[in-house]
Amino acid sequence: MGFSVTVLGSNSALPTSERNPTAQVLEASGRFFLIDCGEGTQMQLRRNRVHFGRINHIFISHLHGDHVFGLPGLISTFGLLGRTKDLHIYAISDLEKLLTPLIDYFNRDLPFKVVYHPFIAERDELIYQDNLLEIKTIPLKHRVPTVGFLFREKCKLRKINKQACDFYDVPVKWLHRIKEGEDFVSENGTVIENMKLTLNPPPSVSYAFCTDTRVHDGLIRAVEGVDMLYHEATFLKDQTELAVRTFHSTAEQAARVANEANVGKLLLGHFSSRYRDLTPFLDEARDIFPNSFLAREGDSFDV
Amino acid sequence: MGFSVTVLGSNSALPTSERNPTAQVLEASGRFFLIDCGEGTQMQLRRNRVHFGRINHIFISHLHGDHVFGLPGLISTFGLLGRTKDLHIYAISDLEKLLTPLIDYFNRDLPFKVVYHPFIAERDELIYQDNLLEIKTIPLKHRVPTVGFLFREKCKLRKINKQACDFYDVPVKWLHRIKEGEDFVSENGTVIENMKLTLNPPPSVSYAFCTDTRVHDGLIRAVEGVDMLYHEATFLKDQTELAVRTFHSTAEQAARVANEANVGKLLLGHFSSRYRDLTPFLDEARDIFPNSFLAREGDSFDV
Numbered sequence: 001m002g003f004s005v006t007v008l009g010s011n012s013a014l015p016t017s018e019r020n021p022t023a024q025v026l027e028a029s030g031r032f033f034l035i036d037c038g039e040g041t042q043m044q045l046r047r048n049r050v051h052f053g054r055i056n057h058i059f060i061s062h063l064h065g066d067h068v069f070g071l072p073g074l075i076s077t078f079g080l081l082g083r084t085k086d087l088h089i090y091a092i093s094d095l096e097k098l099l100t101p102l103i104d105y106f107n108r109d110l111p112f113k114v115v116y117h118p119f120i121a122e123r124d125e126l127i128y129q130d131n132l133l134e135i136k137t138i139p140l141k142h143r144v145p146t147v148g149f150l151f152r153e154k155c156k157l158r159k160i161n162k163q164a165c166d167f168y169d170v171p172v173k174w175l176h177r178i179k180e181g182e183d184f185v186s187e188n189g190t191v192i193e194n195m196k197l198t199l200n201p202p203p204s205v206s207y208a209f210c211t212d213t214r215v216h217d218g219l220i221r222a223v224e225g226v227d228m229l230y231h232e233a234t235f236l237k238d239q240t241e242l243a244v245r246t247f248h249s250t251a252e253q254a255a256r257v258a259n260e261a262n263v264g265k266l267l268l269g270h271f272s273s274r275y276r277d278l279t280p281f282l283d284e285a286r287d288i289f290p291n292s293f294l295a296r297e298g299d300s301f302d303v
Numbered sequence: 304m305g306f307s308v309t310v311l312g313s314n315s316a317l318p319t320s321e322r323n324p325t326a327q328v329l330e331a332s333g334r335f336f337l338i339d340c341g342e343g344t345q346m347q348l349r350r351n352r353v354h355f356g357r358i359n360h361i362f363i364s365h366l367h368g369d370h371v372f373g374l375p376g377l378i379s380t381f382g383l384l385g386r387t388k389d390l391h392i393y394a395i396s397d398l399e400k401l402l403t404p405l406i407d408y409f410n411r412d413l414p415f416k417v418v419y420h421p422f423i424a425e426r427d428e429l430i431y432q433d434n435l436l437e438i439k440t441i442p443l444k445h446r447v448p449t450v451g452f453l454f455r456e457k458c459k460l461r462k463i464n465k466q467a468c469d470f471y472d473v474p475v476k477w478l479h480r481i482k483e484g485e486d487f488v489s490e491n492g493t494v495i496e497n498m499k500l501t502l503n504p505p506p507s508v509s510y511a512f513c514t515d516t517r518v519h520d521g522l523i524r525a526v527e528g529v530d531m532l533y534h535e536a537t538f539l540k541d542q543t544e545l546a547v548r549t550f551h552s553t554a555e556q557a558a559r560v561a562n563e564a565n566v567g568k569l570l571l572g573h574f575s576s577r578y579r580d581l582t583p584f585l586d587e588a589r590d591i592f593p594n595s596f597l598a599r600e601g602d603s604f605d606v
Contacts, residue, residue, distance in 0.1 A: 013379070013380075013383055014380055014383055014384070015345060015346050015349070015376075015380075016346075016349060017346065017349040017350040020346070021376075039342055039343060039345070039346075039372075039373065039375075039376040040342060040343045040346060042318060042342070043318050043319075043320060043323070043342075043343060046318070046319060046320040047320040063408070063409070064409070065375060065376055065379040065409045065410075066376075066379075069342075069372075069375050069376045069379075070342065072342075072368060072372050073318075073324075073342040073368055073369075073372045076316070076368040076369075076372075077316075077317055077318075080316055080317055081317070094408070098404065098405065098408060101401065101404065102401065102405075105366070105397070105401060106366070106367070106368045107368075
């Protein structure tokens with residue numbers, strides 16, 4: 001079970017002939033999460049062979065068209081394919097008001113339920129959790145209410161140290177309890193501490209998706225130490241003033257966030273359509289944070 | 304000044320990784336008309352280098368998502384590009400009710416006006432005309448109110464027969480009146496008939512766009528003699544029953560319409576995503592109507 005991100009769209013508001021508006025699929029321990037859904041996302045899912053039936057949760061960062069205009073088509077297609085499973089959408093509450101009339105008109109007999117999970121963009125919130133994973137919002141600073149999403153595996157159970165268990169004659173029926181953290185108590189009452197019978201758990205992986213935003217301190221704190229950070233880089237540093245004015249970031253600023261937050265790797269995206277060649281983004285970021293990469297349509301990254 | 308159709312999307316409701324939902328651009332005497340606007344149309348316009356500023360009129364055949372879900376993104380992009388010219392949209396009146404809340408929310412300061420031209424789908428109507436061209440609706444038979452569009456150049460002026468005008472000593476100042484149809488009257492009162500001084504005008508070109516529909520007699524009459532007919536062919540003839548049930552057509556049926564209506568050429572499209580290889584559509588149609596062609600993304604056809 002991996003933890004990887006596939007880029008479906010890397011461009012900012014004006015799509016180009018080669019770059020789509022924002023969308024990503026995160027595969028986390030066998031679950032598939034769609035993050036943002038710009039126009040053309042359903043075609044991009046097909047091109048990248050993501051099975052539609054595996055998409056059950058969609059996370060929408062903010063209500064600008066280039067992050068949501070793929071939803072009506074995707075929902076219609078799910079309906080035409082006979083989906084019956086609930087589809088969960090996480091966004092600010094306005095989305096439901098905007099989508100409902102469209103779904104009612106264009107998909108009169110939608111065979112599944114769209115379940116909205118509204119959140120308040122101005123504060124961080126735990127918006128999803130299951131036995132393996134939790135997802136929190138990160139308030140961002142954009143022209144409209146906008147959040148990032150922090151995907152984090154829960155602390156995993158410690159691993160059984162098979163050699164130690166053999167040494168202390170631990171019966172098999174105890175292994176589950178030891179994995180859960182209990183000390184072992186033998187039939188004659190001897191107590192063996194859990195730490196002696198187990199190994200450290202595998203590390204919990206985390207991924208932060210942050211677009212669209214100006215740089216701000218709260219963001220840096222929120223993504224501290226994540227394994228991978230997707231940070232928007234709409235412009236190059238020679239357009240810093242424009243970035244600030246439009247509540248976006250430059251590649252340099254994204255790299256500084258990655259550096260200050262001490263993340264594992266940085267993925268840059270949301271490129272302005274004014275740029276055809278993206279290598280200057282990579283150069284600018286790597287000067288500050290060497291482990292930087294470009295989000296490009298169809299590329300997958302292990303987190 | 305040509306008269307040509309460029310295919311932006313050839314697929315039916317479920318887009319595939321290679322085929323987009325319906326959209327076409329008709330270039331007629333220097334004007335560009337967008338016909339239907341499925342999801343991804345703005346990217347397809349870019350890929351085919353159609354300048355956004357030349358699109359002033361959009362014709363929507365019916366309100367199924369695969370024919371309209373590209374409109375919000377296209378309108379947003381026009382706004383971001385600073386368009387100021389009115390954008391004219393021709394559709395049944397429901398479209399305005401559905402689009403307005405989206406435009407109001409996502410494009411608060413849209414710098415141009417969207418002008419709706421509602422029509423009644425159940426009757427044929429002249430919905431557009433200028434000095435060169437007229438556009439009429441053709442009522443179709445689908446599950447929701449649906450029309451085709453008939454684009455027809457107006458009768459052109461006769462051409463000056465230069466040799467004859469020289470022979471009869473026609474002064475230059477008369478040429479405009481002769482082109483408009485007047486007889487020539489010389490200074491001594493001699494009348495030379497217009498027909499002797501002019502040649503037949505170039506033919507008036509016509510294009511009919513017909514999707515989605517069952518075959519019906521009214522349609523055949525409406526497209527009688529057009530130079531090019533785009534007719535949907537969602538299925539092959541072995542699925543005729545399914546075609547009838549879903550109010551669609553087969554390639555064979557489309558070819559019969561072309562044959563009975565005595566059109567110049569037939570363009571097939573709106574293929575079901577169940578078909579990957581489209582050559583059977585061409586074979587099936589050409590058995591009945593040899594001058595048949597497949598609509599494929601990016602292909603252009605002179606009408």
